[in-house]
Amino acid sequence: MKKEIKTSNAPEAIGTYSQAIATESLLFISGQIPLDPKTMNIVDGIENQIRQTFLNVENILKEENLAFENVVKLTILLDDLDNFELVNEVMTDLFQKPYPARAAYEVSKLPKNSSIEIETIAVKIL
Known part of the structure; x- marks a missing residue:
């Protein structure tokens, strides 16, 4: 069985997908981008974009009473891999060891x- 997970604290799906799908033991969160869920606009600045994207992920996790410690796998897409170090810096603020795959x-x-x-x-x- 699968269940659609939806929250107004993360951007609404803008296509033919769900914010997240839960199974008995896993939560699959669709790709989140740095949209402010209130305005549906992309936030300014790369660090703010990274933080907003993780905030959107966190708010979906909370809908299932989960937190970053429950995350086992991340796939990160960047338009410039030179920003990867910033992703690492933000992740050290949000995640603790053991880090997700x-x-x-x-x-x-x-x-x-x-x-x-x-x-x-x-x-x-x-």
Whole structure:
């Protein structure tokens, strides 16, 4: 069984996908970009974009009573891999060891011309 997870504290889906899908033991969060959920506009500045994207992820996690400690895998898409160090800096503020497994890729373009997109998998039972 799967269940759609939805919160007004993260951007509404802007396509044919769900914010997240929960199974009995896992939560799959669709790629989040740095949209402010109140305005649906991309926030300014790369560090703010990174932080807003993680905030969107966190708010979806909270909808299932989960936190960053439940995250087991991140896929990070950047329009400029030179910003990867900033991602690491922000992650050290938000995550504790053991850090989640992660892949990062530079891509030519992201939705709404954002600089970052983060896809997340979290485990519901630790």
